[in-house]
Amino acid sequence: MKKAIRYLVNDKNLIWFGENAFSHLKTFIAKGDYSSIFFVVDENTHDLCLPYLLQSLGDLPRCEVLEVEAGEDTKSPEVLVQLWMVMSELQADRHSLVINLGGGVITDLGGFLAGTYMRGLPFVNIPTSLLAMVDASNGGKNGINLAHYKNRIGLFQNPEAVCVIPDFLETLPEEEVRSGFAEMLKHGLIADAEYWKELIEFDIAEEVPTEEMIRKSIAIKQEVIDKDFREAGPRKVLNFGHTIGHAIESLSLETDSPLLHGEAIALGMITETHLSQKYAALSDPEAEEIRSVFEEIYQDVSFLAKAEDLMEVIQGDKKNRGDELRFTLITQIGNGVVDVPVSKEDIIEALKLTKILA
Numbered sequence: 001m002k003k004a005i006r007y008l009v010n011d012k013n014l015i016w017f018g019e020n021a022f023s024h025l026k027t028f029i030a031k032g033d034y035s036s037i038f039f040v041v042d043e044n045t046h047d048l049c050l051p052y053l054l055q056s057l058g059d060l061p062r063c064e065v066l067e068v069e070a071g072e073d074t075k076s077p078e079v080l081v082q083l084w085m086v087m088s089e090l091q092a093d094r095h096s097l098v099i100n101l102g103g104g105v106i107t108d109l110g111g112f113l114a115g116t117y118m119r120g121l122p123f124v125n126i127p128t129s130l131l132a133m134v135d136a137s138n139g140g141k142n143g144i145n146l147a148h149y150k151n152r153i154g155l156f157q158n159p160e161a162v163c164v165i166p167d168f169l170e171t172l173p174e175e176e177v178r179s180g181f182a183e184m185l186k187h188g189l190i191a192d193a194e195y196w197k198e199l200i201e202f203d204i205a206e207e208v209p210t211e212e213m214i215r216k217s218i219a220i221k222q223e224v225i226d227k228d229f230r231e232a233g234p235r236k237v238l239n240f241g242h243t244i245g246h247a248i249e250s251l252s253l254e255t256d257s258p259l260l261h262g263e264a265i266a267l268g269m270i271t272e273t274h275l276s277q278k279y280a281a282l283s284d285p286e287a288e289e290i291r292s293v294f295e296e297i298y299q300d301v302s303f304l305a306k307a308e309d310l311m312e313v314i315q316g317d318k319k320n321r322g323d324e325l326r327f328t329l330i331t332q333i334g335n336g337v338v339d340v341p342v343s344k345e346d347i348i349e350a351l352k353l354t355k356i357l358a
């Protein structure tokens with residue numbers, strides 16, 4: 001991974017940062033001659049982010065606001081059907097633009113909505129959570145959950161543009177900031193040891209990551225995606241922590257105290273660090289370092305589940321091939337490897353070590 005940061009990414013996917021983002025977006029909207037704009041928001045971004053956005057954009061074509069409930073449950077087929085119906089009733093047409101303003105739930109759901117309505121409308125992502133800025137809003141994956149399978153239904157489609165405006169983070173609750181930070185740590189672990197060092201010296205309990213750090217995470221993700229948009233191979237490196245993490249997240253969503261995405265992924269990365277020692281020759285000192293970083297930052301995050309429940313979800317994971325369970329692991333800090341077959345027994349052993357098994 002090059003240290004130089006590449007920001008303006010592939011030719012299909014423009015990412016605009018900070019204050020400039022608004023002027024770029026205004027020009028983009030004016031040039032597009034859209035019949036209408038559909039803003040997809042949740043109840044929080046409706047109140048906290050939409051007024052600022054509308055004020056910054058000034059005159060617009062006809063605007064409609066589609067507001068959904070906040071939370072992961074919203075990424076469902078039922079909500080999607082309702083949104084299709086409302087768009088249809090409000091006469092969204094092929095000249096409409098969809099603007100997704102929110103966290104990863106909104107960019108995933110809104111991207112899928114835009115990508116499927118009338119065989120695809122153009123959309124712009126304006127991420128408002130840290131997790132969506134560094135991860136969910138870029139890369140062209142859009143999806144919804146099916147029962148307890150995360151992101152089971154989805155499509156690959158890039159937004160026309162992504163506007164990353166760190167000012168939005170001012171109202172983001174602390175635990176959500178920490179959740180997004182897990183994906184940033186993942187970027188360091190899979191691709192850039194120096195960035196990992198920078199991140200672990202940062203006090204996430206006290207500060208919000210800088211625009212510079214957000215840019216670095218996006219650049220790492222983009223560099224991977226430029227090589228493999230449809231996840232035939234190398235892109236899977238971004239899944240570190242996610243095979244176990246998604247299983248934990250799915251089961252936790254069925255409880256009264258669901259974990260945030262980044263919290264579940266943090267537990268996933270601790271568990272998959274154990275597997276990396278066994279299967280990818282990750283050294284003991286580096287494994288210790290990784291676990292102690294996560295255990296410190298996410299010390300109050302825990303989850304207990306039965307091995308058979310977790311294994312059922314893990315076995316249904318998209319990343320597997322047939323019966324073989326395959327993981328993205330790390331060989332050292334800063335280097336991920338994909339498609340490593342791992343035995344069921346060792347997964348259970350690693351889950352035990354992470355104290356996840358009830």
Ligand SMILES: NC(=O)c1ccc[n+]([C@@H]2O[C@H](COP(=O)([O-])OP(=O)(O)OC[C@H]3O[C@@H](n4cnc5c(N)ncnc54)[C@H](O)[C@@H]3O)[C@@H](O)[C@H]2O)c1
Nearest residue numbers: 044070103104105128129131132135136141168171172261
């Ligand atoms: N498509 C991808 O490549 C990709 C990558 C990573 C994660 N994801 C998905 O992203 C989702 C998680 O994203 P998330 O953590 O952003 O969740 P989220 O969208 O639920 O946002 C978290 C919470 O923060 C609130 N919020 C958002 N911005 C705010 C702001 N500026 N001020 C105050 N509150 C604000 C939201 O209303 C919500 O309550 C998961 O569904 C995950 O699967 C997708």
Ligand SMILES: [Zn+2]
Nearest residue numbers: 183242261265
């Ligand atoms: Zn993730």
